[in-house]
Amino acid sequence: MVTSGLLVRVEAKPDRADDVEAMFKAVVDKVRDEGLAVAWFALRLGPTSFAVVDVFTSDADRDAHLAVNGPALEAAGAELFAQAPEFSVATVIATTLDGE
DSSP states (O other): OOEEEEEEEEEEEEGGGGHHHHHHTTHHHHHHOOOOEEEEEEEOOSSSSSEEEEEEHHHHHHHHHHHHHHHHHHHHHHHHSSSOOOOEEEEEOOOOTTTT
């Protein structure tokens, strides 16, 4: 059962928005192979605004995912982002995922 979530907001530098989009597209297989996220979505909210939403079956899986991927995302930030990524943890209270 999905119980734990993560929301990451990212604001790209105006001239690097397409690079941020490409970066998120490039990590899909890495997240899938990691096997911790039940669902993972990278969203473009506007010309330079992005978000990543992922959900997990436990806080431990979320924390393990964040421990590896949070620093990697922050490292990319100096070159690509207008400001540091904003990480928010969440409790999932309802879902339409199959089997939930």
